[in-house]
Amino acid sequence: MSKNNSNPLSNSSLEIAKVKKDGKNPLVKALINGFFIIMCASVAVPFISGLFASFRPGQMLIRNGLNLNLDFENWSLINYSYLFDGSTGYMDWYKNSLMITIVSVILTLIICYFVAYGFAMYNFKFKNLLFFLVIATMMVPFEILMLPLYKEMISFGLIDTYAGVILPGLVHASTIFFFRQYLSGIPKELLDAGRIDGSSEYGICVRIVMPISKPAFSAMAILSSMGAWNSMLWPLIVLRSAEKFTLPIGLNTLLTPYGNNYDVLVAGSIFSILPLFILYLVFNKYFVEGMTAGAVKG
């Protein structure tokens, strides 16, 4: 940019623009902030009404529905003590969900990173065709493949096993896509430098590129954990025995007309959100950065 302000006219118009920018219209400011405050409040309503209901007797849920009633008369921690005393299997579901989520997130991140690395860093035969297939798998709703996958799981003997829940979701197209977007922003000279220093292809991938991909890993860690922790349809199909259920299926069984476990239902729902909330609070900063870094561009 030229620092020569010989033209006084353009200089003054820049000044005016600057003044305008700093002195924002207070009404507009109030409107925009008001808009976001109302929005955040409406987002919070279901959480708060759920939290309130979790301290009240379960019958009140059926009788009254959920609302923002500020009547603290019937409040107690009894629903939460039901959760933990083992009368519903809730803690088992919790453990199962934690276990399945941790295992599948770690495996998914590592595998998808490697696959994406292959696509981003090399040119090879059939690369375009294979990457087209990555996109294609994103384009076909999983629900369509659900029935044949179910038959396949029966023939592999994986029904009612955790492997059956975890395996089909490990190689995840949109995670590969995201990692590839991120990795293609990394200069190839870095790889060549590694090669000159005598690193193997795998050494470069693990010791040089992986450490600088932390933002992508944290964004995908949150997204994959959300997916694994919250997934319901596939576990619902694969799992049979109640002690192997994950949280979402377990909570869903509490909803059936046969169970009188409404006391646990809302408390259990609210408590099930906790791990992701903590994860989100801790990684929030990296998450937004990572999403931005690997987002769809051009």
Place this chain on the structure above:
Amino acid sequence: MKKIQAFLFSQKIAPYVFILPFIVSLSFFWIYPMYSTINMSFHNIGNGYSEYIGLANYEKLLGDKVFHIAVRNSVIYTIFTLIILIPIPMLCAFLLNSKSVVGKRIYKSIIYLPALVSVVVAGILFRYMFSEMDTGLMNQILNFFGLESKQWLKNWGTGMFALLLLATWRWTGVNTLYFEAGLSSIDEVLYESAKVDGANAWQRFWHITLPLLKPTRIYVTTISIYAGLAMFLESFMIYGSNNSPKNIGLTIVGYLYRRGIEKNDLGYASAVGLVLLIVALSISMVYLVSSGMFKKEAK
């Protein structure tokens, strides 16, 4: 042994080693099931038998009234989610970028929170907020405005409203984040020079943000079409099961689940799945072509 190692470590072979897991998973969990779905849709499958019946499943679908209800529900739901969940998040992202916003980080974090919640939990919360009792939150709101309480989940229109509100609640934050990411790739200089030229906020949004967000818009619209047409669990949770009064909450995938898993009629359910795939693919194709996506690729 050394030779094998050298071979595996060569620059030529390494990429194939990297993408091997994808190829394995693709063949087991995608190509084979895909073939299997197509194949099954031409068969009548029951316990221990499978008989080729040609296009009979598809002919049956044409006259299946329940299936028509499911398609109509899914399509209407998808259209409405597009109408709501593209413009609002885009506007939110644009506003969040303006300097007038005070608690940017906090707003962003809060709007995103519902996405962390599973369909099960969200469904349970919304089910009871839309309770037909006068004390349910939605009826309290109606009563506050002097309107009569409604049996929300027992009528088509209000039931659809509940589903759409649930979708809006859960996905506004996610889509806002996508658009934010898209916005961050727009050069700030464009806005500055537009300001100098006297463009107001609305003109900047209309002439700069909107056109330059096109890649993000295409991406978000395409995934929304798929998510909308494949919607199932939201309805499953709000209605407590796959059965809703007069099938007002039945979706295409719900029907697939009913036929395939609940009634074990795998052939017919596969045909339902393939119709879903064809509908989804053709809508996306029409959208992608009309938005000039392929022209851009060709350039």
